[in-house]
Amino acid sequence: MALNVGCAAAPGQSRDNKTGSWRVFMPKFDPSACSKCGMCQLVCPEGCIRETEEKEFVPDYDYCKGCGLCAEECPKKAITMEQEEK
Amino acid sequence: MALEIMEGSIAVAQAVRRCRPQVISAYPITPQTHIVEALAEIVANGELAADYITVESEFSALSACEGAVAAGSRAYSATTSQGLALMFEVCFNMAGLRLPLVMTIANRALGAPLSIWNDQQDSISLRDSGWLQFYAEDNQEAVDLHYIGYRVAEDHRVLLPAMVCFDGFILSHTYEPVDMLSQEQVDAFLPPFVPKFMLDAKAPVSMGMYATPDYYLEFRYETDQAQKRAIDVIREVGCEFGEQFGRDYSALIESYRMEDAETAIVALGSICGTTKDAIDEMREEGRKVGLVRIRCFRPFPAEDLKAALAGVERVAVLDKNVVLGAGGSTARGAMALEVKDALYGESIPVLDYIIGLGGRDVRLEDIKKVVALCEQGEGDRFYGLRTEVL
Amino acid sequence: MAIGKTCELFECGHRACGGCGAALAGRLLLKAAGEETIVVSSTGCMEVFSTPYPETAWRVPWIHSLFENASAVASGIESALKQQGRKEKVVVVAGDGATLDIGVLCISGAFERGHDITYICYDNEAYMNTGIQRSGATPYDASTTTSPAGKVSMGNRRPKKDMPRILAAHGSPYVATASIAYPADFMQKVEKAMNTEGPTYVQVHAPCCTGWGFDGSQTLAIGKLAIETGLWVNYEMVDGEVTKAKKVVKKPVEEYLKEQKRFRHLFKPTLQVEEIAKIQAIADRNFERFGTEIKLPPKKDAVVE
Numbered sequence A: 001m002a003l004n005v006g007c008a009a010a011p012g013q014s015r016d017n018k019t020g021s022w023r024v025f026m027p028k029f030d031p032s033a034c035s036k037c038g039m040c041q042l043v044c045p046e047g048c049i050r051e052t053e054e055k056e057f058v059p060d061y062d063y064c065k066g067c068g069l070c071a072e073e074c075p076k077k078a079i080t081m082e083q084e085e086k
Numbered sequence B: 001m002a003l004e005i006m007e008g009s010i011a012v013a014q015a016v017r018r019c020r021p022q023v024i025s026a027y028p029i030t031p032q033t034h035i036v037e038a039l040a041e042i043v044a045n046g047e048l049a050a051d052y053i054t055v056e057s058e059f060s061a062l063s064a065c066e067g068a069v070a071a072g073s074r075a076y077s078a079t080t081s082q083g084l085a086l087m088f089e090v091c092f093n094m095a096g097l098r099l100p101l102v103m104t105i106a107n108r109a110l111g112a113p114l115s116i117w118n119d120q121q122d123s124i125s126l127r128d129s130g131w132l133q134f135y136a137e138d139n140q141e142a143v144d145l146h147y148i149g150y151r152v153a154e155d156h157r158v159l160l161p162a163m164v165c166f167d168g169f170i171l172s173h174t175y176e177p178v179d180m181l182s183q184e185q186v187d188a189f190l191p192p193f194v195p196k197f198m199l200d201a202k203a204p205v206s207m208g209m210y211a212t213p214d215y216y217l218e219f220r221y222e223t224d225q226a227q228k229r230a231i232d233v234i235r236e237v238g239c240e241f242g243e244q245f246g247r248d249y250s251a252l253i254e255s256y257r258m259e260d261a262e263t264a265i266v267a268l269g270s271i272c273g274t275t276k277d278a279i280d281e282m283r284e285e286g287r288k289v290g291l292v293r294i295r296c297f298r299p300f301p302a303e304d305l306k307a308a309l310a311g312v313e314r315v316a317v318l319d320k321n322v323v324l325g326a327g328g329s330t331a332r333g334a335m336a337l338e339v340k341d342a343l344y345g346e347s348i349p350v351l352d353y354i355i356g357l358g359g360r361d362v363r364l365e366d367i368k369k370v371v372a373l374c375e376q377g378e379g380d381r382f383y384g385l386r387t388e389v390l
Numbered sequence C: 001m002a003i004g005k006t007c008e009l010f011e012c013g014h015r016a017c018g019g020c021g022a023a024l025a026g027r028l029l030l031k032a033a034g035e036e037t038i039v040v041s042s043t044g045c046m047e048v049f050s051t052p053y054p055e056t057a058w059r060v061p062w063i064h065s066l067f068e069n070a071s072a073v074a075s076g077i078e079s080a081l082k083q084q085g086r087k088e089k090v091v092v093v094a095g096d097g098a099t100l101d102i103g104v105l106c107i108s109g110a111f112e113r114g115h116d117i118t119y120i121c122y123d124n125e126a127y128m129n130t131g132i133q134r135s136g137a138t139p140y141d142a143s144t145t146t147s148p149a150g151k152v153s154m155g156n157r158r159p160k161k162d163m164p165r166i167l168a169a170h171g172s173p174y175v176a177t178a179s180i181a182y183p184a185d186f187m188q189k190v191e192k193a194m195n196t197e198g199p200t201y202v203q204v205h206a207p208c209c210t211g212w213g214f215d216g217s218q219t220l221a222i223g224k225l226a227i228e229t230g231l232w233v234n235y236e237m238v239d240g241e242v243t244k245a246k247k248v249v250k251k252p253v254e255e256y257l258k259e260q261k262r263f264r265h266l267f268k269p270t271l272q273v274e275e276i277a278k279i280q281a282i283a284d285r286n287f288e289r290f291g292t293e294i295k296l297p298p299k300k301d302a303v304v305e
């Protein structure tokens, strides 16, 4: 890759850095308990939770760091943090 | 060609106007003040469509220019001495971000002790910052170097900020005849700024990211390469300027009466005027003395200098700055270090004279005395010390 | 707007600690600001975790120059945009150190000149990027690496500098405080700041799990406790007058302090009753100044016969 003059770069390339490898605990989402309030998506510092076409909230495990904020803030306790098996 | 007699600062301000910067940001400091006052007036009278940001410090002045250039506008600033020192961090940053600018430096000594008078310690101290540095001998050159400065700085092969330096008071406050190009002439020579990359929501980029050890060395290399490429760009642009307006700037150095010279003086800026007069007199006395004037200190034209000095018996460098602590038990200025480096391996003695600091007058006789000292092999010292006060 | 898989202007893959309040602030403020925004960052955690070359997390135009000059750089950008007739908004995103300490000169200049910029300070109450040193925003008694608690020290000796009031005094038409614990409120304030002409300021409380010493899952919970105890107040100032402040049912400051390692010395080895009382006094003054305490009707005790 050619060096960009002035240390400038095209946007959004942090996607190349898969922070999912940092995870120790993994959020598990239980769609049956979910009220689709969107809180988890709003508060995830990674912005890695998306809403599928079936209106389910799912984290992108490529980036989820397993911080547990979503689980903590979910009003329905629909997310549980589980020790990740690697 | 219509010559007008005007103060150096006013001439520079008029030249800047013709370069059409969209953003001007500067902070007053002697002896630069007349430039920024004149520009404020020009903007206030609607003679230039620019935003004049009246910042609270030089640090913000250059930072604001950095932002303006990053957003795709041509910008301008001017300062000197303490103001330039306050800009130090931004100077390195702008060069690293490869953002072109022209900033006038009305050269002045750096405190302490406080001195408002001329030497070149201020800009010389930023020689490693990545900025291009031009030094004018007279006000005509100071004016022309602004047009050339923007062309070179904004050239995509270069993309580096440039300082156009002229000696404070000696040039900035002196009335000299100057050929001011018309707006049409300048427009024909200097097209609008076309950034290579800029802050634009239509095509977002991130600028000023940090580099890990895997990249930093390469970025520094690339910036040094830009300095090297600037040598050819300056030749090209300077030549074009000569073709259009009859004043040729294709050379980064100027040789004056160097044919058959035995002693060569190397100097920078307005001191070269006096030096030329002294050389004329010495030549009449049959002494073989010449001058190599360095117009562009960054990039440093080492090869050109070496060629110009080939065959001389000795070199006397006039340094209006001092690299404190350099040179072991002897004294050194920054230019002598460059000259010695350029001549490394040649058996030409190079002797340095720290001269004219803090506004000390350099007269014609002083230049003759320096030449005499050099012929006796004495140098690498402060010249003209008043030993009675030491 | 469809950007990437997760539709974010602040992209995944940045290197913030898990549960980072500042990262959440960055994400939320970009959501509120939108695509037509140019961001100027100061040196600090946010800049470092989001932009190791070439892996930038920003999908809007972004520039970082120095630690202390973001508002001056923003001034120049705003001026250039005006000259070019462009419509993008200029937003500074800077840490508390950059804002309350080293950048004050540039900020004062930019606000006094009246540039149309929005300055967002994410306040994690210390210099986190360089390893948790105190700043002018570090609260009273917090232990940091330059204000460590020790045998003869209770930590940081000074309360937080009142930057919102300083900037309101510059004539800023809109100054607000917010917290990442209340994302919708924060985003509304960012929008309001950006839609108000002139230099506007939002200081957003952004708890830092690493620097304050709590688990990353508690970032919002800690932010809420700061507000409920009165040690952080969410308010708005329009033309220098406080127009709105979030009211809460008052909790004692211990509830906030005891959750964080930076205040541990107030509880162990001995309970520092006097020091905690001083912190309570700070909170009480806030409740008084902003009138934010919700007085509940006295509970009817179970009738004992």
Ligand SMILES: Cc1ncc(C[n+]2csc(CCOP(=O)(O)OP(=O)(O)O)c2C)c(N)n1
Pocket: C022, C042, C043, C044, C045, C046, C067, C068, C094, C095, C096, C097, C098, C099, C124, C126, C127, C128, C129, C130, C135
């Ligand atoms: C002139 C200068 N001084 C010091 C530093 C070192 N430095 C870099 S970031 C930083 C602290 C940043 O603190 P803050 O603004 O609160 O941001 P945070 O890292 O907490 O997010 C310091 C001291 C620097 N980069 N430049």
Ligand code: SF4
Pocket: A027, A043, A044, A045, A046, A047, A048, A049, A059, A063, A064, A065, A066, A067, A068, A069, A070, A071, C019
């Ligand atoms: S655990 Fe943290 S990073 Fe993962 S989805 Fe939840 S909030 Fe996001």
Ligand code: SF4
Pocket: A029, A033, A034, A035, A036, A037, A038, A039, A040, A041, A057, A073, A074, A075, A076, A077, A078, A079
């Ligand atoms: S926070 Fe809980 S209830 Fe709300 S959308 Fe997420 S998983 Fe569903």
Ligand code: SF4
Pocket: C015, C016, C017, C019, C020, C021, C022, C023, C045, C046, C049, C124, C128, C129, C207, C208, C209, C210, C211
């Ligand atoms: S140290 Fe604090 S502010 Fe910095 S990335 Fe970690 S959690 Fe965020």
Ligand SMILES: [Mg+2]
Pocket: C095, C096, C097, C122, C123, C124, C125, C126, C127, C128, C135
């Ligand atoms: Mg901080």
